[in-house]
Amino acid sequence: xxxxxxxxxxxxxxxxxxxxxxxxxxxxxxxxxxxxxxxxxxxxxxxxxxxxxxxxxxxxxxxxxxxxxxxxxxxxxxxxxxxxxxxxxxxxxxxxxxxxxxxxxxxxxxxxxxxxxxxxxxxxxxxxxxxxxxxxxxxxxxxxxxxxxxxxxxxxxxxxxxxxxxxxxxxxxxxxxxxxxxxxxxxxxxxxxxxxxxxxxxxxxxxxxxxxxxxxxxxxxxxxxxxxxxxxxxxxxxxxxxxxxxxxxxxxxxxxxxxxxxxxxxxxxxxxxxxxxxxxxxxxxxxxxxxxxxxxxxxxxxxxxxxxxxxxxxxxxxxxxxxxxxxxxxxxxxxxxxxxxxxxxxxxxxxxxxxxxxxxxxxxxxxxxxxxxxxxxxxxxxxxxxxxxxxxxxxxxxxxxxxxxxxxxxxxxxxxxxxxxxxxxxxxxxxxxxxxxxxxxxxxxxxxxxxxxxxxxxxxxxxxxxxxxxxxxxxxxxxxxxxxxxxxxxxxxxxxxxxxxxxxxxxxxxxxxxxxxxxxxxxxxxxxxxxxxxxxxxxxxxxxxxxxxxxxxxxxxxxxxxxxxxxxxxxxxxxxxxxxxxxxxxxxxxxxxxxxxxxxxxxxxxxxxxxxxxxxxxxxxxxxxxxxxxxxxxxxxxxxxxxxxxxxxxxxxxxxxxxx
Amino acid sequence: xxxxxxxxxxxxxxxxxxxxxxxxxxxxxxxxxxxxxxxxxxxxxxxxxxxxxxxxxxxxxxxxxxxxxxxxxxxxxxxxxxxxxxxxxxxxxxxxxxxxxxxxxxxxxxxxxxxxxxxxxxxxxxxxxxxxxxxxxxxxxxxxxxxxx
Numbered sequence: 001x002x003x004x005x006x007x008x009x010x011x012x013x014x015x016x017x018x019x020x021x022x023x024x025x026x027x028x029x030x031x032x033x034x035x036x037x038x039x040x041x042x043x044x045x046x047x048x049x050x051x052x053x054x055x056x057x058x059x060x061x062x063x064x065x066x067x068x069x070x071x072x073x074x075x076x077x078x079x080x081x082x083x084x085x086x087x088x089x090x091x092x093x094x095x096x097x098x099x100x101x102x103x104x105x106x107x108x109x110x111x112x113x114x115x116x117x118x119x120x121x122x123x124x125x126x127x128x129x130x131x132x133x134x135x136x137x138x139x140x141x142x143x144x145x146x147x148x149x150x151x152x153x154x155x156x157x158x159x160x161x162x163x164x165x166x167x168x169x170x171x172x173x174x175x176x177x178x179x180x181x182x183x184x185x186x187x188x189x190x191x192x193x194x195x196x197x198x199x200x201x202x203x204x205x206x207x208x209x210x211x212x213x214x215x216x217x218x219x220x221x222x223x224x225x226x227x228x229x230x231x232x233x234x235x236x237x238x239x240x241x242x243x244x245x246x247x248x249x250x251x252x253x254x255x256x257x258x259x260x261x262x263x264x265x266x267x268x269x270x271x272x273x274x275x276x277x278x279x280x281x282x283x284x285x286x287x288x289x290x291x292x293x294x295x296x297x298x299x300x301x302x303x304x305x306x307x308x309x310x311x312x313x314x315x316x317x318x319x320x321x322x323x324x325x326x327x328x329x330x331x332x333x334x335x336x337x338x339x340x341x342x343x344x345x346x347x348x349x350x351x352x353x354x355x356x357x358x359x360x361x362x363x364x365x366x367x368x369x370x371x372x373x374x375x376x377x378x379x380x381x382x383x384x385x386x387x388x389x390x391x392x393x394x395x396x397x398x399x400x401x402x403x404x405x406x407x408x409x410x411x412x413x414x415x416x417x418x419x420x421x422x423x424x425x426x427x428x429x430x431x432x433x434x435x436x437x438x439x440x441x442x443x444x445x446x447x448x449x450x451x452x453x454x455x456x457x458x459x460x461x462x463x464x465x466x467x468x469x470x471x472x473x474x475x476x477x478x479x480x481x482x483x484x485x486x487x488x489x490x491x492x493x494x495x496x497x498x499x500x501x502x503x504x505x506x507x508x509x510x511x512x513x514x515x516x517x518x519x520x521x522x523x524x525x526x527x528x529x530x531x532x533x534x535x536x537x538x539x540x541x542x543x544x545x546x547x548x549x550x551x552x553x554x555x556x557x558x559x560x561x562x563x564x565x566x567x568x569x570x571x572x573x574x575x576x577x578x579x580x581x582x583x584x585x586x587x588x589x590x591x592x593x594x595x596x597x598x599x600x601x602x603x604x605x606x607x608x609x610x611x612x613x614x615x616x617x618x619x620x621x622x623x624x625x626x627x628x629x630x631x632x633x634x635x636x637x638x639x640x641x642x643x644x645x646x647x648x649x650x651x652x653x654x655x656x657x658x659x660x
Numbered sequence: 661x662x663x664x665x666x667x668x669x670x671x672x673x674x675x676x677x678x679x680x681x682x683x684x685x686x687x688x689x690x691x692x693x694x695x696x697x698x699x700x701x702x703x704x705x706x707x708x709x710x711x712x713x714x715x716x717x718x719x720x721x722x723x724x725x726x727x728x729x730x731x732x733x734x735x736x737x738x739x740x741x742x743x744x745x746x747x748x749x750x751x752x753x754x755x756x757x758x759x760x761x762x763x764x765x766x767x768x769x770x771x772x773x774x775x776x777x778x779x780x781x782x783x784x785x786x787x788x789x790x791x792x793x794x795x796x797x798x799x800x801x802x803x804x805x806x807x808x809x
Contacts, residue, residue, distance in 0.1 A: 234750065344669040356674050360681045367685060382696035384714055385689070386764075392688035397681055520730045520749045572753075581753040600750035603726055610730045612750045 003068050006056030007147040010097075013049035013104075014137035016042050020107075020130035024123035028195075036123035040111040043126050046133065047108035054088075054101045057146055061088050067153035070094060070146045076159035076577055078548035086170035087160040093146035095173060099290065100136045102174075102181040103129065106210075110185070117206065124192035125185075132184055135317045143310045159548065162575040162582045168228040175221030176248055180286035182214020183255055186262075187283035187325070190276045194328050197335040199276060204266035207279070209642050211262060212494075215255050216633035222248050223626040234583035234598040236516060236614040238622065239509075241390040246369040247289035250362045254282040257358035260351045268348055268413060270340035271355075273333045278355070280329060284322045285362065291318060292369075346416040350408035357401040364393045395449050402456045402506065405499060406463025410470070424470060425463050432459030443515050450514020453506050461503035468496050494636025498629050505625025511593065511618025524608045532615035534595060535559045536568075541599060541609055549573045549582075554599035554609060556586060566590075570599040570611075593617035694764060699741040702767060709768045715743060716762045724757055736761060736772070743767075747774040 020042035027035025057070070061084050066072040074091045075084055083090075089098040107129045114122050140146070163169075189207045193199045225248070230238040239245060258278040264271045291314040342348040368385045375383055406428060410421040422429070436455030443451065469475060471492070472484040517532040525540035537557045544551040556568040568586030575582070588595040593616055600610035696714045697705070707713055715736055723735035731748045734757075745763055755761060755777060765774035 234753075342666075344666055344673075349670075352670065353673065356677050360677050364681050364685055368689075371689070384694045384696060386692070386694060388692035389688045392692060393681070393684045396684055397677075522728060522730050583750075583753055598750055600730075601726075603728060603730075610750055 002056045002059050002065070003147040003149060006053045006060070007145065009049045009053040009056070010137065010147070011141065013046050013053065013100075014134065014141065016046045016049060017130045017133040017137060020046060021127050021134055023127075025127040025195075028120040028123040028127075031120075033119065036119050039123045039126035043104075043107040043111040043129070046130070047104040050097075050101050050104040054097055057094060057097060058085060058088050060147075061085060064157065066155070066157050067149055067151070068146075069148045069150040072150050072154050072157045074160050075157045076548065077156055078577065079159060079165065080547055082167065082170055083160055083165045086164070089173050089177075090160050090164045093140065093144045095177070096136060096140050096144055097146050098174060099177055099181060100133055100140070102177050103133050103136070103184060106181060106185055107133070114206075121189075121192055121196065121203075124195055125188045128188035128191045129184065132188075132321070135321065139310075139313055139317060143313055156577075159575065159577040162549070162573070162578055162580050163232065165548075165575075165582075166228060166232055168224055168232070172221055172224040172228060175217050175224055177221075179214050179216075179218025179221050179248075179255075180251060180290060182210060182217055183251060183258075183279075183283045183286045185210035185214070186258060186279040190279035191325060191328065193276060193336075194332040197332055199265060199272040199336050201266050201269060204262050204275070205641070207275075208259070208262045208266060209637055211255060211259050211279075211282075212633055212637050215252070215259055216630050216637070218248065218252050218255060219626060219633070220630050222252060223623060223630075227623060230619070231585050231587055232582070234585045234612070236518065236585075236596055236598075236612070236616060238512060238619065241368075241387045243369050244293050246365050246390075247292045250365050250369075251282055251285040251289055253358045253362035253365070254278060254285050257355040257362075258282050260354050260358075264340075264348050264351050268340035268342065270338040270342060270348055271352065272336040272338045274352075274355070276333065276336065277329060278359070280322075280325045281359070281362075284318075284325070285366070287318060287321060340414075342413070343415045345411065345418050347408065347411045347413045349416070350404060350411055353404055354401060354408065357397060361394055361397045364397060365390065368393065391449070399452065399456065402460055402502075405502075406460050406466075409464070409467045409495065409499070424466055428459050428462035428466055431462055432456070434458075446514035450510040453510025453514070457503045457507035457510065460506065461500055464496055464499040464503065489639055489641075491636045491639040491641070494632040494639070497632025497635065501625045501628030501630075501632060503625070504621050504628060508618045508620065508622030508625055512616050512622065515617050517615040519613045521611060522603045522608045523611045524606060529611075529613060531613050532593075533560065534565075534615060536595075536597065536613050538609070538611060540607065541602075544571065546573065548577060549575045551584075552599060552602075552609075554586070554597070554611070556597045556611075556613075558588065558595050566595050568595060568597040570597045572599050572601075589620050591620060594619045698738045699736055699743045700738055702743050702772070703741045707767055709766055712764065712766055714762055714764050715745070715772050715774075716760070717743075719755070719757050719759055719761050721757050736763065743772050744770070745772045745774055747777055749777070752777055 020039060023035045024039035024042075027033070027038070060068050060071050061075050062081070064071065064075060064077050064084070066075075070091060070093050071087075074094075075087045079087070087094070089095045107126060110117075110122065110125060110129070114125075117125075186207050189203065189210070193203055222245075225245070226238045229240070230236070258275065261271050261275040261278055265275050340348070368389050371385055372383050375381060406425055407418065407421050410424055411417070432455045435458035436451060439451045439454040471488065472481045474481045519529055519531050521529060523529065523538040525538055528535050528537045530536075535558065537559065539555040539557055541552050541554040544553040551571045551573040554570045554572075556570065557564055558566040558568060566588035568588055570586035571584040573582045573584060574580075583598055586597040586599075594614070596614035596616055598612040598614075600612065602609050694712055694714050696716060697707070699715070699717050702715065717736040717738040720735040720737045720742060723733075725733045727733065729748070730750070731746065732751060734745050734747075735742050736745055737743075745765075747763065747765075762778040763772065763774035764776045764778065765772055767773075
């Protein structure tokens with residue numbers, strides 16, 4: 001019954017979404033208040049229906065109802081409860097249901113909190129949201145129904161892919177989806193603005209928090225995924241430029257650009273057309289990401305199944321959404337006239353420069369990701385484009401932006417003074433060069449980009465702190481600095497933390513990317529391997545047992561100059577139901593770097609094992625940096641101007657003046 | 661600066677960025693692209709020892725040997741041709757005889773020296789390149805096998 005209820009509410013949700021897509025839009029065009037008024041209740045109702053549907057699927061998983069195909073394929077009674085629940089979205093159909101649920105949550109949020117939005121704008125936004133939802137409902141109901149029954153029902157299920165049975169990964173997909181779908185808000189607002197033919201500060205003040213929230217989720221999601229790959233795949237790496245990673249990284253790049261350009265619209269009434277275009281691009285990349293991953297065209301952990309009908313449907317949906325919105329943009333964008341003028345050297349100019357670099361980087365990543373698919377589609381050779389390509393392209397593109405990033409916040413709106421800004425940054429520049437030189441002397445074997453990265457991290461970190469100190473006049477008038485720190489708007493703190501977090505993350509990436517030490521060998525119990533000044537001793541392996549797996553548990557003791565500094569426990573697990581082994585690396589995280597051990601297959605009869613040992617310098621700073629960035633974003637979301645509420649349109653002009 | 665000049669500045673910066681990016685992309689594509697070879701492709705095209713490439717196919721049954729020191733020797737087959745592979749390191753979790761595999765490395769003196777053996781994430785999942793390589797070379801053989809049984 002539960003499965004049928006879930007299926008039925010999903011169909012109902014489609015019907016409600018159709019009403020929500022059509023009537024408010026027509027109502028807004030004809031100035032019919034009753035029709036426009038339909039937007040809010042339908043959004044709420046749609047949310048209710050999808051929640052019931054999602055609740056039904058969760059219930060089926062929790063109670064292990066194997067008469068449902070989806071549950072039987074991805075769950076098992078022996079699995080811990082956490083993974084039974086995360087199994088709901090650990091598969092193609094369920095993840096789509098999560099997608100529409102999050103979409104409905106965002107829609108309901110606009111309906112609930114959007115009281116002071118102009119009714120026509122609200123109606124149009126919700127209508128566009130519903131159109132996206134309709135596409136997804138149709139896709140699910142026709143090609144990917146999560147509630148399909150299986151007859152006869154098996155006694156037990158096939159269990160979730162053991163790689164996905166991990167606490168880090170349990171929350172990785174929902175985070176990513178909150179990010180992807182969050183950008184749908186910016187998209188809906190952009191389309192609504194194009195239909196209305198106007199973009200103003202009030203519009204930007206609405207779009208920015210949604211984009212910021214989506215960006216926070218996406219950053220957290222990408223970090224979780226990277227962290228998971230780091231400790232679960234057992235290769236000591238954290239980013240592989242895998243197409244699927246790129247699929248989430250492209251919207252992040254575009255979304256970061258959008259975040260910055262929306263600031264210009266809000267504060268300076270400029271870059272309107274560009275911001276709208278960025279909103280469209282960001283969401284299009286999110287859609288592309290979702291589908292690229294789900295359609296199975298890519299060789300990846302995330303490709304659940306290949307089904308040609310799905311591929312065709314996906315392609316159609318992408319063409320309609322991306323083509324349609326770009327066509328609308330081409331027609332209507334000339335109406336979006338910007339009034340704020342600015343010099344190339346100015347805050348706006350710096351933000352625009354950020355935008356140009358970010359979109360160029362996103363385009364380069366897109367090209368590298370899709371190139372093998374294109375080549376294959378036109379019958380060319382089968383190729384793969386891997387990390388060497390992306391490192392060679394992406395890093396050089398980003399370097400000028402990181403260098404410019406310290407300047408941006410120091411420039412005034414409209415017209416900035418580059419020489420004065422550099423004067424303030426002198427200390428950061430000197431210490432950045434010192435860091436660069438020190439790294440160069442100390443680490444002679446790493447790639448040049450890593451050395452450069454350390455210098456840039458110091459430059460950006462100190463540059464950001466310089467701006468913060470200057471704003472509070474910490475050195476010129478230290479007496480009142482504390483008060484000025486406290487009175488600083490939270491959005492400013494958000495910027496400071498965002499940039500500073502990136503500096504920390506760059507240091508981590510440079511360290512881990514540049515000077516990782518690795519050693520592969522067969523080790524017998526009692527044997528010691530020296531790596532980067534650490535002595536790894538293999539203490540032997542034993543058998544272990546988990547709820548639904550057996551394991552070989554290898555123990556390592558790490559000493560430095562004779563003192564024991566860490567005990568590492570590495571596992572090789574075997575999940576008999578799925579017939580699949582996984583690797584659990586033993587990791588000791590230290591600020592200077594991670595000690596990392598992996599145990600492989602037994603070799604010989606005398607207790608020897610293949611082992612892989614790593615010293616990964618500064619890795620933890622990457623995760624800390626990402627956390628600082630997300631924290632900055634969240635802090636910025638609690639800024640007073642969002643809490644107090646978006647200004648009404650009539651007051652928009654005054655708000656702009658105050659903001660400048 | 662006049663409005664026209666300002667706009668020109670941005671256009672110039674944007675074009676410079678795009679130009680640099682395009683240049684980077686083109687050189688990087690030329691140097692860093694990795695072509696996919698099936699064992700049959702390897703036998704026919706004989707790539708040089710410097711060319712980095714990807715080899716895909718099935719791990720031949722009973723071909724895996726471990727001479728020690730973390731080295732694994734195995735053979736990759738697409739049912740028509742077979743290539744010997746040498747790899748030092750921890751194998752991915754799902755590396756098994758009779759299963760699909762993708763290895764990246766170079767062909768040296770007839771032996772494929774792998775620097776990386778790619779993890780397959782699901783026992784039922786076959787990388788599309790591998791599936792196609794086997795289909796391409798194995799079509800007629802598949803039928804023959806059918807007759808034998």
